[in-house]
Amino acid sequence: MTGDDLSVVVETAHDGAVLIRVRGSLDAWSGSKELVGALTGAARGGGRRTVVDLSGVEFADSAGLHALLHGRRKHGEAGVPLVLAGPMTATLRRLFEVTGTLDAFEVADSVETAFTW
């Protein structure tokens, strides 16, 4: 994968919970805006929670982090819980760890766990 392709798929469950599946690389070129749009939409939708499946994210840098933090802010403002679901690749974990932003999020080790948290 060249990293130019990013796929963001939004699924809404019948109980209003939203699953955002992200696949590919999250950087300043690869459509972080799509992710921001999906997160903003989910926050506005007022579902019972939003889960972001990051298990398919091979790489993310600060641009990707920016999108996630922006989404977190929107969810905080809307009062909708946001959970990041893993398992995360080493690079993604490293990004959160080195920037000290892991504590800013609710993180689950799988999508299943994220929905039952």
Added chain:
Amino acid sequence: MNGEKEHPVYGTSPGRGPGDAGPGAAPSRAAPAGGPASVPRNAAAARETVTRLLASRIHGPAGEGLAEVVVSDALLVTSELVTNAFRHGGGLTGFTAELTGEGLLLAVADASTDAPVASPHPPRTAHVGGYGWPLVCRLAERVSITFHPGGKRIVALIALA
């Protein structure tokens, strides 16, 4: 009368270059695909160049590759520096990745004489932006910036061990 003359020796003395390491040696320097004169068109292309370079590096007693965290750090620094060159630096004007005895040396040149700035946020407040440059400084062993009239060149060293 002494007929001997001393002749100055011109030309390069035998030295160590990428080709001197012996047959089958891994390349120590990588240029982006498209030839040495081109620069990566985006961060992903630059990361790809670095990935290929690091994959060729044999490390450790069993000949295993580099530790996961080292590769992550190298890709993160590459991505941040190249992104900044395009986003804040007026464009990427040069990019080299080279394996040296000290580690991975990344040189990124851009067309701006503005220095990278870290946002003055208190740590751990999860502010939304401004993580790129502090990330580079934390992950790189050493970072240097050289300014010239047309822009600047940032060199970052990533330790590989």
